[in-house]
Amino acid sequence: MPDDQSPGTEQIPAPIQSTQLTLVDQLVQWGRRRIEERVFRPGMRMPSIRRLALDKGVSRFTVVEAYERLVAQGYLDSRRGSGFYVREAATVGSRSPRVAAAVNHAIDVVWLLRNMVGTTSPEKGPGLGYLPNRWLDGELISNALRALGRQGGAQLLQLGTPQGFYPLRQQLQTRLAEMEIGASPEQIVMTSGVTQALDLIARLYVQPGDTVLVGDPAWFQMFGRFASQGAHLVGIPYTADGPDLAALERLVIEWKPRMLVINSVLHNPTGTSLAAAQAFRILKIAEEHDLIVVEDDIYCDLAMPGSTTTRLASLDQLRRVIYLGSFSKTLAANLRVGFAACSPDVARALADQKMLVGMTSPEINERVVFKILTEGHYRRHAERLRNRLDAVRERTARALELIGFRLFSTPGHGMFHWVDTGVDTAVLTAAGHEAGYLLAPGALFSPNQSPSTWMRFNIANCGDPGLFDFLARAADKGPPP
Template sequence: MATIRGRIARRALSPGERLPSIRKLARDLAVSPSTVVEAYDRLAAEGLIRSRPGAGFYAVGVPAPLALAEDGPALDRAIDPFWVSRQSLDAAAGARRPGCGWLPPDWMPEAALRRAVRALSKADAAVLTDYGATQGSPALRRLLARQCAADGIEAGPEQIVLTPSGTQAIDLVCRFLLNPGDTVLVDDPCYFNFQALLRAHRAKVVGVPFTATGPDPDRFAEALAVHRPRLYVTNSALHNPTGATLSPRTAHQVLTAAAAHDLTIVEDEIFADFEPEPSPRLAALDGLARVVRIGSFSKTLSASIRCGYIVPRPDWVEGLRDLQVATNFGGPSPMAAELVLRTLSDGSYRKHLAALHGRLAQRRCEAAIDLAGLGIIPWIEPRGGFYLWCRLPGGRDAAEVARAALAEGVVLAPGNVFSPSQSAPDFMRFNVAQIDHEALRVIARALG
């Protein structure tokens, strides 16, 4: 393979030129003909050469340049809701990412995942080759129905729609419910990608100030009366970026206001598995009448297995299913659903979560101390998860600090990317599992 590759790269073999016959090359290189056949097959699979039946192999041309070095994120991008995603998803290997929204690989259930992948290699051929059912794996939906029941939500497997990611779950609900120009409420601050997603739907985004116990109830009711929004999109369990938990009283106030204005609520539970004890769920209080439950497995199991789910009102299931057929020809990969099912059903998963809770509690404490040493102070102490929503010292501009840190290879998450009203210029979201001493040194220098 190296011989032929070299000849093509040096243009000793021009595009369209015939390669040496298998017999001749085997003789020249003193290898067996079957070795040459194998090498030619692999080069053909790579597209470097092409076979013409009965006429041997031909060079295809010089491969496209390896241009990926120019492919990384630019340093001069606007600090907008895409800023953190671009920088953290496309960060160079080895870059530090205290701004990103997920755990490093060594915090994930690696052994259970490898077991699940090995078992998948022996699965029925249909799991490996076929499209899946329009609503996704029945077995995984049965497991999720039991989890719903444990959370006080009555929903059978037939009321659950699997999707290719948590983001796509929200996207599908937005497609189903929103018309261009509709108004959607979000928390201020909220997960930055809610804003990006809602912009893709041409929705008008209105923020409601977020308190340590949920959205400010008076401002929430006021926003409903003034803006008549179609949807409210929020995280419960542990709020992104603040780590705050909805209180029972605020949950009740939100639902009462929603009922008065016929508002639908999308409750994204993506951080639920990080809770030490369950907290109020809008979906449970409301009985899935006007609340749509959304979840995924990206934060505690794997972000590489793309799988999420929707638990909607029963009469919306068919419409969501059809919309998913139209836009994705079905739900998540059957392989992905199988890997999620196997990992969740693995006896070790509960231990993984318990260990994660303990390790994160310690890291949150250590990181808070380290950040306090730089004058960076958490807004609240979250009960769980990996986020600390912090105020920078002396009213420093978080966007400037993030740009300075990025120039040294450290990705941060400046407050205003989370704030529809741009009212968090001196805030920053930190991921405690992604902060190390080198990152802290860079942050210290960026603070100046």
């Protein structure tokens, strides 16, 4: 690779004799693939002719010819004096139906989810939303499965109940009581993760045209779920201390929303948590304007026990708050065991809706989680995870700051840093994809998906030795000192 080749760009291999592809053909294929994979998005400026020629080790003539072919095929626009840009979806006429359909999708959310599933090296996945497998405890799950197997298979054949495995709901009642949330087993509905819980809530309570308030930034996957229900999403800006409550009040008055969805503890992606005064004010606003409040507490067990955080459900006692939890972040993502705790009427409605869209949730998974929770090992496992996160949090923060990035805040707990890179993180993500890194650009975390210089980093997945050097060069910050 030439010394001046940018990181993250592969050399074009010599043409394979059997395919007879010229360098121009190979570069065209590379460009089409990156556009179809959503690495280069509609409206994005392509790398300059000089830059791409250096990156790929080809002549400028080869790049020009490839770009011109991509223009002719409907992938790019040529703007005199400015460069080549990915053509907007609305103007594409010559692409195949498959490509056009991909362009019209809610772009980057699907792209990131697809790449999250396909990422095999967590060390090169700072954009991932999960802890690496090596941090988790597969023996906890294996032991629980073996214990279930010894009990005989007949009990594993039944369909299950709409609200979920009753002994697990009893155990969750105890866990919730420790957080001062009163919920009987009849007020708890098991779901296939928080994602299904949000889906059921959206189906029940959101009509086309309703406004739903979400964080800006916030967890990107829920945006698509509520939007597909016809909701109008309005973002609440965040400060280093959490949601901007003055802005929240203004938005409620202006938009008259149906629902508010919020992380109270270890907000994704900023890592902030609600203080008691903030929680009280949010509930007061919700009561005055008759808002349904959905409290997503999926990072519950990554918060230090005894930390000064307040859950809305503990203040409201599930009158208007629907509280969501899950074990995907601490046990295993593929167990898909989550739950909603709510008023009895809401619980019955959620269970009925759950039956309509997917029958019951897998009871085998729920029995596994019940075994793990009741055998006494889970608390120590969660403590080990918190300790491991503590060991890398400060080191990761300093490494990011050394290359000129700025932290939104310095969370004392949790797995994320929200960082201002100073450059368009969609472009940075594209360069990372070329280099084999999965990054999470800030645009994904905004309900309007506008360009952003912010990026979420999973501190557990920043262990690749070349990551920070790559980020420094790709963001034109220079190598770290």
